Amino acid sequence: MKYTLKTFGITRDILGGREVDFEMDGMKVSELKSELAARFPEMKSLNSLLIAVNNQYAADDLILAETDEIALIPPVSGG
Amino acid sequence: MIKITEKAIDVQKVIETASSLSAGAVNVFVGTVRNKSHDKNVVWLEYEAYEAMAVAEIRKIIDEAAHKWDLLGWAVSHRIGTLKPGEVAVVVAVSSPHRKASFEACQFIIDNVKAKAPIWKKEVFEDGGEWVDARPISASMNN
Incomplete structure (x- = not known):
């Protein structure tokens, strides 16, 4: 499956781009997280990583579709 | 009103948006950029937002607040882009x-x-x- 990942904050520095194409066999949010950690070891140093799918925080067992808007949400620090 | 903006926030306008003739109280929080962090001088801050989702999340928070308290009006404005110490961020x-x-x-x-x-x-x-809070302090300070 080929997904497009939107990156923000430190995840953009790590992945290198605002939108990054990402191919993997898995389809779950949890699999995306472990694939990211495997390919970009620096991701493991983050305090947390959430995945947003279509503008909502997604649970680990959510199944991804190639057409979903998928975003990497490192620890937020607004305000 | 929920606004994510690159322009300087007009605090008075946010207050007016939240005000109501039926209100006996208007409460305002103004978040500003500090000039120090971890004993180091902050030259500027870069803010960014996932705008559509930020607006959706703030709307959920306001809905929850309106459910808990008797609110007559509300407004949230958050700045993005480059901000210097003393400027209003939220x-x-x-x-x-x-x-x-x-x-x-x-x-x-x-x-x-x-x-x-x-x-x-x-x-x-x-x-x-x-990036603030992205990594444990010890790791980020050694970087």
Whole structure:
């Protein structure tokens, strides 16, 4: 499956781009997280990583579709 | 009103948006950029937001506040882009018939915006920049 990942904050520095194409066999949010950690070891140093799918925080067992808007949400620090 | 903006926030306008003739209280939180962090001088901050989702998350927070307290009006405005020390980064304003609800709802909203809204800031020091809270302090300071 080929997904497009939107990156923000430190995840953009790590992945290198605002939108990054990402191919993997898995389809779950949890699999995306472990694939990211495997390919970009620096991701493991983050305090947390959430995945947003279509503008909502997604649970680990959510199944991804190639057409979903998928975003990497490192620890937020607004305000 | 929920606004994510690159322009300077007009605090008075946010207050007016939240105000109501039925209100006996308007409570306002103004978040500003500090000039120090971890004993280092902050030269500027870079804010960015996942805008559509930030607006959706802030709307959920306000809906929750409106359910808990008797609110008459509300407004949240968050700045993005480059901000220097002293500049206003965020304004929350709420109005209610009596002051207790306004005080509590205002704190609830800003606390939750900081915890949940997909907005990030990078502190830029004289010797480099760091995304705030992204990594444990010891790891980020050694970098």
